[in-house]
Amino acid sequence: MTVTSLARRWGARTSGYPVAVAVTAAAVAALTLIPLGYVAWFAVGEGWHAAYQQLVRPRVGELLWNTARLAVAAMTASAVLGTAAAWLTERTDLPGRRVWHVLLAVPLAVPAFVNSFGWVSLSPAVEGYGGAVLVVTLSYYPLVYLPAAATLRGLDPALEDTARALGLSPTRVFLRVVVPQLRPAILGGTLLVGLHLLAEFGALQMLRFPTFTTAIYDQYQATFNGPTATMLGSVLVVACLLLLVAELRLRGRVRHARLGPGSARRATPVRLGRRAPVALTAVAGIVVLALGVPLASLAYWLVTGTSTRFPVADLTAATVTTLGLGVAGAAVTVTLALPVAWLTARRPGRTSTAIERASYFGSALPGIIVALALITVCIRHVPALYQTTAMLLAAYAILFMPRAVVSLRAALAHAPPHLDDAARALGSGPLTVAVRVTLPLIAPGIGAGAALVFLAITTELTSTLLLAPIGTATLATQFWANSDAVAYGGAAPYAALMVILSAPMAYLLTQTTGRIR
């Protein structure tokens, strides 16, 4: 469908200002599709023979086995841990439920590679498969916990009351009424855990557990743009796409938990009674392992590590660079997300959905793929951009676009089109409507979206390592450089600063129940 015919169709509904919006949104979608397009184009270009030669090797088989068993174990563990914790905090009289709710969500705000650092610097015993499953599960189980808790809170207890009135025992009510309603949240969260696992680089590299992502990085660092790296990448992309399609299909079937007017009553909490100490111990155990150990380890290295000499100048420089990149990246991403969000909120339809999905697909790919694609495309077509901040910002925009789109779209829902109509009837032209009505109403959404993107950028490691211009040192890259050299004490201050920067993220996590990458 051409832009003009689109414009004409939209113009039929309102006087036609969306042309510019449509063109911008399409351009944004094109940008976010670069990584996927690059991998597909490369795989097709290489042909079957080359692909076969590079992929059918014992080494690839080992990587595949490692990635698969890590994914299966960590996804299962996250689903169990997240659901159980959600049930305890939402549906029982567990003492201190509110505090536990926050503490259980916070680990997601701590970068997985910092968590990994905390464990591995205490004991090298966590290296390998078991440690990888442990650390990765502790980092990502909140992806299941948060939606499961939100769904449990939103479920209409009247349904459970009705089932009880129909003669079902509490256990059967849980199995036949609660679990079926919870299933989309648990499955959706688990699939997200899978996507994160496929993209995870820092944590696994530190735990010396090779997967596709770490192998691609090593391959790239060793040979610079070896076709093998990209070929491995295409396998990773296929795995990601499988998870993504599963997640999208699942999302399509999710319905609002509650129908009908009126506000839902809160469910009566299950009395734990003598089981309370057991439940408390379990929840406290999760928090200690996921949050306590890495933070204590950081504190230990900060205080006692003899290699901890605070390089104040370096720390300040890295912090300033990180904050600068975060602000610039957030500004770029939110600006690019605006037309996409506007289209999906105000002109829903196939084209709008396609554009939104494109931005979603781009961001679901591992940072390493995005970085490799941008590097290759850049060197071939616009070499002037190579090793520039602009390219790093483009990578951030691709990776974190959905965070901004989700916030903006939710905000636009609070500025419904009938308010535009009201303003137009009062004599405001399109621009005036935007300035006096729409923008003031979506300002909080713009702020929230920018904050989410900013926080994600400050702890981004993989693509920053690959794309940052020479001489650009961020907290994440400095941390990486130091921890690489087993100078744990030297890495600790950078990790601590990232944790401090992540604190607002922890707050946002408990506030928003939406999808967080």
Add this chain to the structure above:
Amino acid sequence: MTDLTITALAKSYPDQNVLDGVDLEVPASTLTAVLGPSGCGKTTLLRLVAGFDRPDSGTITIGPSTVTGDGSWIPAHRRQIGYVAQEGSLFPHLTVAANISFGLPRRERRNQIRLAELLDLVGLDPALRTRYPHQLSGGQQQRVALARALAPKPRVVLLDEPFSALDTALREGTRRAVVAALTATGTTTILVTHDQAEALSLANQVAVMRHGQLIQTGTPTDLYRRPADLELAGFLGSTVILPATITDTIAQTVLGAVPVRRPCPGGSDSVMIRPEQLALAPPEPGAPAAHVTAVTFYGPDAVVDLKLPGTTTITARVPSHQAPEVGTETGVTVHGTATAYPSRVEHLRPAGAHST
């Protein structure tokens, strides 16, 4: 003083015709209600008049200027219209005062006198000016929405079901305040509604819409007494339909001779009267009588189900203190005139539901 004329207006979406050749004349300083069931196209009509959407064909003129049609198109923000939507559509980020003065030129927005006038016009307490929309009741929100629409002195005001979201208790007071404000300013108004009582009680002129077409336009009394067809008669209120033999202007029915308002050109074998035209009294020998099968009490009045000799059942609506006992016999007389309808009608369709 502006009148509004709509001529041959048509609009279709890919899968359906929404409006099909609509003609409507709204005299200056009057209120015309466009009445129809949901989905009949009345909101589309309003959006076309407002300039939110473009019609496929047809013209709309407001006063001297053609705003749609003949190759001209004036967008909503330059039409000088006032628009009040079902939910009020108050700007949630602005106070009552800022909402009301939204459409005024910048230098007039601070004009407290004008603001006070407008609040007074719609019967709102001036103390509300600093409140935000979420702090107002539904009725107050609609009054603010009207004050906001009237502030820039629009040529025409468009009301899109503005009272349907309100509780019954608030609705009556809000309706009165709104109509009083519109009358006081002499504003030409179109009110879109699906509530026939609202249309009949508020409007100077009622236009009934069905399947994208206006099927009858007239004064409320005219429409209620002489609806164009029996379907419309039932939509506007409960009906009593009696088989009749009509000669000249007199219909012979089971309830005796009833004068007919207008002879039916194609011949006719039934007449329509309204339930409240029936009066009940103790039976007299030789006069028509009926058996009382049910009485539904509504407070001020009551609906009485009657079985006439043969199989005919009808309903009467009488002051509640005059309602007879169930199971008794009662005499029935017809007051006023009846309206004749062409032969073909399914005889004695059940009377419409009681409507208020």
